[in-house]
Structures are given as structure tokens and as C-alpha cells.
Amino acid sequence: MSHSTPHIILHRLTGAVVMALAIHLAIPAPGVGQDVPDDGRPGVAVLQFDNGGSFGPEQEDFEALEVGLQHMLLTELGQNSSLRVVERAMLNALLDEQDLGASGRVEPGTAAEIGRLVGARYVITGSFMDVWGDFRMDARVVDVETSEIIYTDQVRNERERIYDMLVELAGKVTGGVDLPPLSREVREEREAREIPAEAVILFSRAQTYEDFGDRDRAVEAYQRIVSEFPQMTEAQEALEQLATS
Secondary structure, rough: OOOOOOOOOOOOOOHHHHHHHHHHHHHHHHHHHOOOOOOOOOOEEEOOOEEEEOOOOOOHHHHHHHHHHHHHHHHHHHHOOOOOEEOOHHHHHHHHOOOOOOOOOOOHHHHHHHHHHHHOOEEEEEHHHHHOOEEEEEEEEEEOOOEEEEEEEEEEEEHHHHHHHHHHHHHHHHOOOOOOOOHHHHHHHHHHHOOOOHHHHHHHHHHHHOOOOHHHHHHHHHHHHHOOOOOHHHHHHHHHHHHHH
């Protein structure tokens, strides 16, 4: 797999590869598969977003958003204490186990297999499209037990409102699958945050730098967010995690 660009995308897994991975992880590493604690809350995993066909001059932005939107949707869902979200690190460890990485939308059966291995009840797959600033995000929710898509939805707005769209999409997914709703107080706090598209894109780039081991550039990007966009507290949290890793 080439690391020439910060572009991370998922393989379409064949049934044989999934089975081999399940066997290989029969005694899972910490935090994977059987070691996932079941505290009664529904587990939710979010896979990397797929660029559904974006047009404009910011090609590097589109690549970074594949990772950034995944992380930020996880963050929004994680505001709901009634849900148990699967961390990106766990998903990455699972996918890296077989050195996976090729383009293509993840099929429901594959998403369900991944969900089972990380202890999720639902797996969200997403895509986005940016046509010269007209931005759309789509989400599909796969029931891990049945391997069926049980809910689909989308949000659309100006690219500058990308964070607002993420908050809206998280609420739609939660309501559409009839999961416990986010508390009113927390929901209003998230909706009141003013996070410009520039901050979301910079955070997305920082995530890709971090994924590819470019710690210095990741720290630089996070520090810039902390300085210029203090409401985006995710950047400070990311810096603290890097400092302890």
C-alpha cells in the first residue's frame, strides 16, 4: 500500500479474508473483538467516509475529509453517554492486521463482519460529495446482527456549514435507528459551537498526518486549531493524547 499521500481507504473484504481475519483474531489483541466490554449500551462503529465524486480545486482536502468526517462523526455520537462508540484506533488495528487498503464502498456484509469483530451493534458507512462548495453527506446504518441496511439519510448545505451538517447527521442517525437521544443540554451546546470549514479541514489533515506517523505536522496542525479556532476542543484533546503516547 502506497503512503505517498495521506489517503486512507478501506478494502472490499472477500468472505475468505474476513474468515481468515476472524480466525487470526480468535484470541484478540487488547481492545479488539472479545476484549470489548459489553456494558449494555449499544455499540456503534463508524467506518471511513468515501469520496463520492467531488469537484473543485481542493483535492487534498477531499482526501483528508475521508478520515476527518469519520473521526468527527464518532466524536458527535460519543457525546451521547447512552452509546458506546468504537474508537478509530480499534478499527485501524483491525484493518491493518491484514494490511487492508483499496478504494471502494464497503458492502453491508463486510461492514457487519467488521462490526462483529469490534463488538459493535451498528456500523455506519458514509460518503460525501463536494461540488464547488455545495456539500452533501450520506450515511447508511448496518445492523450487525442481520447484515442489513436499516437506515439511510443525508444532509446537504454549503461547505462552510460542514460542522453543522455533522451535528445534524449524528442526530438523524440516532433518531432513525431509535437509539437513546442526546440530552437537550448537550445537543444545544454542540449546535451552538461555531466551527468553520477551515477548522474541520485542518483537523482532518492533522488526523491523516497522525495516521501516517507524521507526528510533527500533526502537532503543528492541532496547535494552529487550538490557537485560531479554540471552540474546536477536539484539537486540544488530540494534542494531549499525542503527548502521552
